[in-house]
Amino acid sequence: MSEINRRNFLKKGGALFAAGALPVSMIDVAMGGTGEDDFTFAYISDSHITHIKGNKFVNNWDHGLKRAVAETNLMDPKPDFVFYGGDIAQLGKPEEIDHGLEILSGLHGKTHYVMGEHDYYVDLGDYWKKQLGPDYYSFDHKGVHFVVLNSILTHEAWMHKKWDSGMDRMLQMARLDNPEGSPFMVGDAQREWLSKDLEKISKETPVIVFSHSPLQKIYKGWNFWTDDAEEVQALLKPFNKVTVLYGHVHQIQYNQIGNISFHAVMATAWPWPYPSSYSQVESHMPKLTIPMNRADPFFERDATGWQFMNVHTGNVDIEYLLPNNQNRKVSFDEKSGHPIDETFQAVANQITPQKHY
Amino acid sequence: MKSIAFNPKALAKLVVVTGVAFSGGVFADNFSDEDVQRWQAEYESVLKEGEKIFHGGLKNANTVSCDQCHPNGTNIHPETYPKFQQQLGKVAPMWEMINWCIINPLESDALPADDPRMTALQVYITHERRGVELIPGKH
Numbered sequence: 001m002s003e004i005n006r007r008n009f010l011k012k013g014g015a016l017f018a019a020g021a022l023p024v025s026m027i028d029v030a031m032g033g034t035g036e037d038d039f040t041f042a043y044i045s046d047s048h049i050t051h052i053k054g055n056k057f058v059n060n061w062d063h064g065l066k067r068a069v070a071e072t073n074l075m076d077p078k079p080d081f082v083f084y085g086g087d088i089a090q091l092g093k094p095e096e097i098d099h100g101l102e103i104l105s106g107l108h109g110k111t112h113y114v115m116g117e118h119d120y121y122v123d124l125g126d127y128w129k130k131q132l133g134p135d136y137y138s139f140d141h142k143g144v145h146f147v148v149l150n151s152i153l154t155h156e157a158w159m160h161k162k163w164d165s166g167m168d169r170m171l172q173m174a175r176l177d178n179p180e181g182s183p184f185m186v187g188d189a190q191r192e193w194l195s196k197d198l199e200k201i202s203k204e205t206p207v208i209v210f211s212h213s214p215l216q217k218i219y220k221g222w223n224f225w226t227d228d229a230e231e232v233q234a235l236l237k238p239f240n241k242v243t244v245l246y247g248h249v250h251q252i253q254y255n256q257i258g259n260i261s262f263h264a265v266m267a268t269a270w271p272w273p274y275p276s277s278y279s280q281v282e283s284h285m286p287k288l289t290i291p292m293n294r295a296d297p298f299f300e301r302d303a304t305g306w307q308f309m310n311v312h313t314g315n316v317d318i319e320y321l322l323p324n325n326q327n328r329k330v331s332f333d334e335k336s337g338h339p340i341d342e343t344f345q346a347v348a349n350q351i352t353p354q355k356h357y
Numbered sequence: 358m359k360s361i362a363f364n365p366k367a368l369a370k371l372v373v374v375t376g377v378a379f380s381g382g383v384f385a386d387n388f389s390d391e392d393v394q395r396w397q398a399e400y401e402s403v404l405k406e407g408e409k410i411f412h413g414g415l416k417n418a419n420t421v422s423c424d425q426c427h428p429n430g431t432n433i434h435p436e437t438y439p440k441f442q443q444q445l446g447k448v449a450p451m452w453e454m455i456n457w458c459i460i461n462p463l464e465s466d467a468l469p470a471d472d473p474r475m476t477a478l479q480v481y482i483t484h485e486r487r488g489v490e491l492i493p494g495k496h
Contacts, residue, residue: 048425050419050420050421052418052420058419058420060462176424176425177424177428177429222428270425270426272426273428273431278428278431278485279485279488279489280429297426297457297461298444300462352496356432
C-alpha cells in the first residue's frame with residue numbers, strides 16, 4: 001500500500017473511529033519491486049452470534065459483526081478478499097451460522113472462512129461445511145501462498161465419547177475454562193495434507209497460515225494452545241517468511257518462533273483476559289507481547305480495533321487503531337528478528353492500563 | 358407481698374456460675390473437627406453453586422454468562438473491592454459491579470445483596486483469587 005493510500009485509509013478510519021470501535025483487521029500485502037502485485041485483505045473474527053429463541057439473538061454480538069462488515073466495505077483501498085477467522089456461532093446452531101452468514105453476506109467480494117470450535121462441536125462441523133465448504137485448503141494469490149487449517153479438532157476419544165447429545169458436547173467445549181475440556185489439535189490427516197501441499201511451494205514464497213487457535217502453546221486450560229503446534233511449525237520451518245494469523249484468544253498477542261511470526265486478531269464480540277491474570281496456574285504468554293489495555297466493561301466495543309497488517313518483504317507490520325486508547329504499531333524489527341511495539345516495547349514505556357493482574 | 362431478703366450464699370452461687378460461663382466452661386465457643394468439616398462442606402456446596410451460576414446457571418433470558426468475559430473469574434479482582442468505580446462515580450463493593458454485569462451484558466434483573474445466588478457468585482469469584490493479597494482500592 002502506498003503511503004498516500006495509507007493516509008487515505010487512516011483518514012477514513014479516523015472518521016469512522018469517532019463513532020466507536022472498529023473490530024476488523026486490515027492486512028496489506030506488498031510484494032516489493034514495482035508494487036503491481038501489492039494487495040490488501042481484511043480480517044474479521046470471533047463474532048459468537050448467539051441465538052436466544054425465535055428471531056431473537058444477543059444484540060451486543062450482532063452489533064460487533066454488523067459494524068465490522070460495514071467498515072470493511074468502506075476500506076480504501078478495497079480489499080481483494082476478506083478472511084473470517086472462526087466462531088461465527090456461539091453454539092454452532094444452524095440459526096446462528098445462518099444469521100452470522102446473513103450479516104457477512106453484506107461484505108463486498110470473496111470471503112474465506114476458518115472453522116472455530118463454536119462452529120464445530122454440535123455436529124462436528126457438518127452444517128458449517130454444508131454452507132461454506134471444506135475446513136482446510138490452500139490457494140495462491142499474487143505470489144503469496146495462503147493455507148487454512150482446522151486447528152480446533154481434538155482427541156477422537158473425547159469427540160466420540162458417550163454424550164447425551166451433540167449439544168451436550170458443544171456446551172462442554174464452549175466453556176473456555178472447562179476442566180473437562182480437551183486440547184485443540186490439527187491432527188495427522190491435515191498435517192499430512194499440509195506437508196504435501198507445501199512440497200510444491202518455493203521456499204522463497206511468503207506463506208500465510210490461518211488457524212483458529214494459536215499454532216503455539218500459551219495456556220492449555222483455555223485452549224490458547226494447539227497440541228501438535230510443534231509438528232505444524234516443523235512443516236513451516238523450511239520457508240523463509242511465514243506468518244500465522246489466528247483468532248480464538250480475543251486479544252492482542254504477537255510472537256516470533258524461528259522463522260514464524262504469530263499475530264492474533266481481536267474479536268468482534270468481546271475481549272478476553274490474558275491467561276497470566278488467572279492466579280492459580282502458570283501460563284506461557286509470549287514475552288514479546290505487550291498487552292492491550294484492560295477493557296472498560298462500560299464500553300461494549302472496547303478492546304477491539306483496526307489492525308493493518310503489512311506483509312511487505314514477507315514480514316508483518318501491524319497498526320492497531322484502538323478506541324479510547326493510544327493507537328499502536330507493532331513492526332518486524334530486522335535487527336532483532338522479531339516484531340516489536342514501536343512505542344511500548346521497553347518496560348519503562350509501558351502504561352498502567354497495560355498492566356494486567 | 359413477701360419481702361426480698363439478701364442471701365449471701367445464693368449470690369455466691371450466681372457469681373460462680375456466671376464466672377464459669379464467661380470463662381468458657383459452659384457457653385464457650387468450642388468446636389470440633391467435625392464442625393470444621395461441616396462448615397467447609399457448607400462453603401464448598403455454595404462454591405459449587407457459585408461456579409454453576411457463573412457458567413450459565415443464572416438462567417437469564419439472553420443466555421450470556423459471566424464466564425464468557427471472565428474465564429475462571431479473571432479480570433474481576435475481588436481483592437480490590439471496595440474501590441472507587443469510576444464508571445459508577447463512587448466507592449462500590451463487588452456485588453454492585455456484579456449487578457451491573459447482570460443488568461447490562463446479561464440483560465437481566467439485579468439480585469438483592471443478600472440473595473443466595475449473589476453470595477454464591479461472590480464465593481466462586483473470591484475462591485478463584487485465593488491466596489492473592491488484599492489490596493482494597495487498587496485499580
